[in-house]
Amino acid sequence: MTSSPGLRRSGFAGPYRGRLTGVDDVWDLVIVGGGPAGSAAALRAKQLRPAARVLLLDRADFPRDKACGDGVAAHGRDELALLGVPDLIADYRPTRRLEVVSPGGARVRATVVRPNHVVPRTVFDARLVDAARARGVEVRRHRVRALAAHGGHIVVDGNVAARTVVAADGANSTVRRLIGIPASPARHTAIAVRGYADVPADDDVQFIAMQKDGWPAYAWSFPIGDGTANVGFGMLLPRLHATGLPGREVLHGRLAELLPHLPARDLRAHHLPLSPGRPRPGAGRVMLAGDAAGLVNPLTGEGIYYALVSGRLAGEAAVQAAGDPLPAYRHALRKALGRHLRTTDVLARAAQSPGFIDAAIGTAGRRQEVFDLLVDVGLGAGTVPLRLGWAVLGRWILNGVRRG
Ligand SMILES: Cc1cc2nc3c(=O)[nH]c(=O)nc-3n(C[C@H](O)[C@H](O)[C@H](O)COP(=O)(O)OP(=O)(O)OC[C@H]3O[C@@H](n4cnc5c(N)ncnc54)[C@H](O)[C@@H]3O)c2cc1C
Secondary structure, eight states, X not given: OOOOXXXXXXTOOOBOOSOXXXXXXXXXXXXXXXXXXXXXXXXXXXXXXXXOOEEEEESSOSSOOOOSOOEEOHXXXXXXXXXXXXXXXXXXXXXXXXXXXXXXXXXXXXXEEEEEEEOOHHHHHHHHHHHHHHTTOEEEEOOOOOEEEETTEEEETTTEEEEEEXXXXXXXXXHHHHTTOOOOOGGGEEEEXXXXXXXXXXXXXXXXXXXXXXXXXXXXXXXXXXXXXXXXEEEEHHXXXXXXXXXXXXXXXXXXXXXXXXXXXXXXXXEEEBOOXXXXXXXXXXXXXXXXXXXXXXXXXXXXXXXXXXXXXXXXXXXXSTTSXXXXXXXXXXXXXXXXXXXXXXXXXXXXXXXXXXXXXXXXXXXXXXXHHHHHHHHSSOOOOHHHHHHHHHHHHHHHHXXX
């Protein structure tokens, strides 16, 4: 019995020492977690190799709820098309208008180049899992607790053997812990609460209100198109701890304070592992995708698009580079998101100063191309051309001088 060198290096539990009881047969790919990242991996693997044996394990039955703003950016719809499910959310109303108020009160209201959608995760995730099932993926309800390397395989909970594992089990990933990759540090972790509120059925403006106190922090209202909106509030974990107050009191209180006209029900909170710029994509024959890899945009908290991209690339590597998928996955991820992740890392550091965001929003209010660029960086894989970076920097300095 041997464990793969990658797993051993990463501190993985090591070779399986007990007797394997009841291992039925070997799966080409076992995916842990049926959120957008896991379903994308499953869909892509079967799309490229229909004969591949793919097993999707989730601790929950679908449909299941997930604390989220339910915002699916146009970039996410591009991914759905690549996965062969272009019409998955076509029955939901497209939303074109976006309004943002900066911490210092600068306001921009504009039309996005390509519409976003708001789709409750109970619906979105269940549809993705159904699509994977329809493509021949086996879906089982099972909470994964243990992994072991055994021969050339990974054995999950002692009785499921896989050539490759994709860990898409979310922000508190068990698999990531089992392979010895640390969770996001607190400074790279946000926490957010979401609920639902009644709004006029024709409300079609995605609204974001940033808050100076405890910055970075903001509330949102994302109308679904059926007379309800997903509303919520999020902030960095260290800022929450710094208040010294119970988390629930702070999150619920600030949501009510920023959106007093939208009393929310079904409140539910969760952590967001913000991207540190250079994610660790796995170890040995285990690839991390989505929140498990810490792929949440540190500027906006957007994660569905990155979950879909990384899941797709992990599924692709699992079947196209079956012998040694991790290097192929690392390369593909870097190519798809590398520059973008480094850009958002730098911007997130600058954005620690609310004045920088005031300058960015102020500039976006006057120049449509800056607004478009912010949307692309905040919701997709956008990067910042130097010229525009300087424009925002100039305004930031000017604002500082004026205030001085
Ligand atoms: C309040 C809030 C608002 C947000 N708003 C937005 C937004 O508007 N737009 C956006 O793009 N992003 C948003 N995000 C981020 C987004 O929700 C995540 O980035 C996204 O869900 C990541 O998808 P995933 O597939 O990686 O993980 P998840 O969606 O978390 O799925 C993980 C799955 O793994 C399963 N699982 C966990 N542990 C195990 C285990 N041990 N065994 C088996 N299964 C397991 C879970 O049941 C779950 O189904 C928000 C996040 C929060 C908290």
